[in-house]
Amino acid sequence: MEASDLLRKLPLSVEAEQSVLGSILVKPESFERIAGQLDAEDFYMEDHRAIFSAIQDMFLKNRTIDTVTLVNALVQGGYRDETGGIQYLTQIAQVVPSAANIRDYARIVKEKALLRRLIAACEEISEEAYSEQGDVSRVIDAAEQRIFELTQNKGSREFRHVKEILAGVYQELVDKAEHKEVDQGVRTGFSDLDRVLVQLGPADLVLVGARPGMGKTSFAMNIAVNAAKSTGKAVCIFSLEMSGEQLVNRMLSSEAMVDSHALRTGEIRPEDWQRLADASAMLAGCELLIDDTSGITVADMKAKLRRVKNLGLVVVYYFQLMQASKNIESRVQEVADISRNLKIMAKELSVPVICCAQLSRGPEQRESKKPMLSDLRDSGAIEQDADIVLFLYRDEYYKDVKGAKANVEVNTAEIIIAKNRHGALKDVKMSWNGQFTKFVTMENQGGVGGAG
Known part of the structure; x- marks a missing residue:
């Protein structure tokens, strides 16, 4: 030519x-x-x-x-x-x-x-x-x-x-110095936690780990809804364990402050209906996208996410149910492959990716039940690839365990920042309301409003 x-x-x-x-x-x-x-x-x-x-x-x-x-x-x-x-x-x-x-x-x-x-x-x-x-x-x-x-x-x-x-x-x-509006990533909506993390930045892989029953799903869903409300951007949730209907029921319980048990049984009080209607309207106005495909791979996620406009946050629940994109005999290598590809996905899409993970039984076998990085199952690759690692811990979960301490904090959760590539390591206390599957910043625990 x-x-x-x-x-x-x-x-x-x-x-x-x-x-x-x-x-x-x-x-x-x-x-x-x-x-x-x-x-x-x-x-x-x-x-x-x-x-x-x-x-x-x-x-x-x-x-x-x-x-x-x-x-x-x-x-x-x-x-x-x-x-x-x-x-x-x-x-x-x-x-x-x-x-x-x-x-x-x-x-x-x-x-x-x-x-x-x-x-x-x-x-x-x-x-x-x-x-x-x-x-x-x-x-x-x-x-x-x-x-x-x-x-x-x-x-x-x-x-x-x-x-x-x-x-x-x-x-x-x-622009920051002049207090102009600058896109500073995604905030969790929990003010005490945001003061430490500042933001979940583009390309951040955030791991939320806990033993079963600590509230991982609720914590992740609270952040997802908070982010959708505050940013106006699309928040995509991959739920490999729970159905979309189950997740939405939890969201309704948290946002409407209606007993989650009542939503499961249908025993809803007359005064709850207006709050449910308001919460439904609010959620419907958010760009919350849920995919409840089982056994999904990171490659499948990327293919779907590339088609989402104005993507702001990705939430994956949960890590151990994901499949590697190729056949790998060793579970340790498979976990390492998934972890590495999640981090690559976060970087390619330029959005924070929150991934929930189950922890090993390590905490149950120690006097101190608080989780540590060594409790991450199967591979240290997760710890290496993640930019931020948050552990959820609730004292009252172990109150009936032999040898439990006498003064147990009830309705209180600790968010343990075990790794923070961008800043400090700190424990942040929050209120936990299991009835409404809702985490609340301590300073706001008296109200029924938002999580921040």
Whole structure:
């Protein structure tokens, strides 16, 4: 194919690229409005890439940006005649329609770049399909992954210089310092716990472990509902043990503050119906998606999650019921494979993934019944892959056990932060209401409202 033909056919807008650069020259502070939105590689023209890269560098060094200083930066960076010098920079500054529209120009540049990457991805996918090599399902999964990455603006790329990443990070810090609204991940909705964790960040794998009967399901569902209400984003729940109907009954009990036993037996009091109606309306307005497929694999999860728009959080209940994507004889290796792929999924989807897990009988065999990292079943790989490990412990669960301590705390749960890649390790006490399958921050235990 002729170079001129390739130039004609590939999606690009030289005018939009010029307008982005010209807007910055006319109004340097406008760069802050697109910091992190564009990379130098999004520009098709090589000279435009060099100019944008130099602007990023000058911004990070807090240097004045104008035609003279930019030309000097380009020369120092090894670009001399390739970018057209001060004459070309002056020209694009003069022809830009309006610096106020820089975000629109940047959007066009980004869209054209994504279309070019889509063309490249489709060509690679076609070559793999024509080769007829490898398992078909793996080829399809790889194709889905490539397209999904593009929709998330995360297409595979080469090394990025730190200055490209710093521009977006720096602007986010400025926004936080100025108390502007910044997407800071997902909060649990429990204020005491959030003060320690701050947030469940994108790509975080969060393990919630406990012995049976401690309230793992309720805790995870409370967080799921809190996140759906506070973020407005989709929260996807994979329930490998309980049916969707059982989970929704628990949600209704927690949100309406109606006895969970009454919901199972149908012995609902007249005064409960209005609260149930209000809770139903609230839940129906949330983007809560439930999949109760048994024995699902991480690959199956990813295929379903890629089709969910505005995904905010994934909850998996529970770990030991999951299946590996391939046949593995050793359970330890199988657990390690599932754990590793859950972490990869969290990173690829750029959302926190909460996974509940059963603990071994270790706590029952010790004087201290509080769980430890060594109680994770089958493999230490779970501990290694998880960014955050939370253990649930309730004193009263062991009150009838021989040798139990005299002063047992009732209706109280401890959230033990056993691992926190981002911060402190601490025990957080919360109120537990088994009647309503609800955890409540201690400061709010007197009310019937939200969990935070």
